[in-house]
Amino acid sequence: MTRTRFHQGLDELKQRLLIMGGMAEQAVDRAIHAYGTRDVELCKKVLEDEKAINASEREIDEIAVDLLAMQQPMAVDLRFLFSVIKINADLERVGDQAVNIAERVIDLAKSPVADLPVDIARMASIAAAMVHQSLQAFIEENAELAQQVLERDDIVDGMNREAFESLTRVMQNDPTLTRQALDALIVTRNLERVADHATNIAEDVIFWVRGADVRHHGVS
């Protein structure tokens, strides 16, 4: 296998990871859209999509291992492959969170609509943007952009804590809304985990890019 073919392999891997990222982002978008509209059919689509995301994870892992096996990679390529393996696992878990949200929406659809003191859509849009931005940082090999993702994680954590408190009060004050408030509370925790995975991805990007920088300066 020539160095050129090896690099074609790396490019293919990158493309596949981006497609995987798109699938995971779409799953979260769909689950959150379904939350807003109580669209159980859309939830079922999210559950279906999970299989494709899981299959994609396995394929990416296999390609990464094959590339590692076929040629002694240079340090920079090695760190890239290492990052791909880790980012891949995080994206699969973003998909899992979408499934968790979809399951809560299916549950929620059985209860009357309740007006709850939580802005799920806003929290979802920040979490989804973090995933998108972390992948953007990956494509651009941009450690600064990745750093911004880390900073936004605190915002989502704060929103999650606020949601916990306000939804607990709803349950205490009006037990007839317990089910809906609980479903919403779990959705906020799932979104917080989506943001955590974006944070993990951003950290992997920083690890990879800084490693590459070190290499370019001839240290490793």
Place this chain on the structure above:
Amino acid sequence: MTRTRFHQGLDELKQRLLIMGGMAEQAVDRAIHAYGTRDVELCKKVLEDEKAINASEREIDEIAVDLLAMQQPMAVDLRFLFSVIKINADLERVGDQAVNIAERVIDLAKSPVADLPVDIARMASIAAAMVHQSLQAFIEENAELAQQVLERDDIVDGMNREAFESLTRVMQNDPTLTRQALDALIVTRNLERVADHATNIAEDVIFWVRGADVRHHGVS
């Protein structure tokens, strides 16, 4: 670097991963013990331990990358290193779940003691046993033992669903217990995630061992 030194490196990596596993297991044990006894001091220890677990994760990753870089590993060693990288990430997240539990216990300790219809200790002991068994399967390169871990995941999922229903009813019937029931509910979800991570580890062990088997039969 000789093949022997390379294999010493692999052995060291395995040892470190086991130590990391022990730290993660201990963190969960401590958090659950603290849940039972409302021991806030013990919770703070769990929060402290997280730093050591995170540092250990980074060290293991660095060693794995260095080993990949130093020598063209054979397919079987490659799959081993690949599994180590993934298991390492899962163990770190087991530690995160312990932290989440400890945070809930700190919250719980502010509320009066409540008798709740959920057996957290039993669920914790199954989840912790799954982590232990998945690492055991890793040490023994035992895909069958890993398979058993996968089967136990359904038990924990079932317990989690039951806990969700019974704790929701508590909140609906007695809003004064909302806070405690909610803390318990989140702890059960955290334990379910510990079991998920054990399942991931078991899957990685199967991937590794079956890959090794294939290699031993001369296919790859």
